[in-house]
Amino acid sequence: MFTTEIEKFIKTNKYSTFSPKAIFFDMDGVLFDSMGSHAIAWVGALKQMGLPFTEEEAYMNEGRTGASTIDEVFVKQHGRSATEEEKQTIYRLKSKLFDAFKHHEKIPYVTELLKKIQAQELEIYVVTGSGQPSLIDSLESKFPGIFNKNKMVTAFDVKIGKPHPEPYLMALKKSGLCPWEAVVIENAPLGVESASKAGIFTIAVNTGPLNSSILLDSGANLVFDNMNELYEKWETFRKNWYAGTNEKRHQKTN
Ligand code: CA
Secondary structure, eight states: OOEEEEEEEEHHOSOOOOOOOEEEEEEBBTTSSOOHHHHHHHHHHHHHTTTTOOOOHHHHHHSSSSSHHHHHHHHHHHHOOHHHHHHHHHHHHHHHHHHHHHHBBBTTHHHHHHHHHHHOOOEEEOSSSSSOOOHHHHHHSSSSOOOOOGGGGGGGSSOOOTTTHHHHHHHHHHHHHGGGEEEEEEHHHHHHHHHHHHHEEEEEOOOOOOOOSHHHTOOOOOEEEHHHHHHHHHHHHHHHTTTTTTTOOOOOOO
């Protein structure tokens, strides 16, 4: 199990090995069950500004920075980008509506998965398009001992954001790793696209309402229906690292 996907990944990217040392976690929809609140907040904030937007569009745009989402809506509705002032007004409104949802549960089984990964001495990074301080701050309180502020890439770090590979390339740079030395865990089409374009093995966990085929089409190497399934199969996946490289494996060249 999983050897086919790993071999295909190595071959497609012309790598000589697959030897992960770090796991890059997306935040919304992967660590926190927060996407429903984001969707409602986006629809509400844009509606107050007279801009039509559906919850499904929120899920399809998940992973973009707030500014990029607002620009997308403006281009569609007005044929132009939003001004800085418009972006700030709408994002402030969206954040206010989002913060009204006081508690965000953790995605079931993600703590167990994180602890397993930590015990395997793999590094753990967060790579998110979010700029919601309420969630970013709660990473340390909700997942004590797991995350480190130096191992995060957020909306405050990036210029372009997902679906561009920038955030994941930045995570590679921060970690000093090559793309074949990391695994990404994502839940959204644009996040998967970003990670896949950065050349990293991408696992999609479909925690939202979209069809799983969208995640495969976006470039996911593996798709799971929920975090429990990934947790259960993690060990099998890990045992297959280095697959397809037995004879040909050689020192990395960078
Ligand atoms: Ca996400």
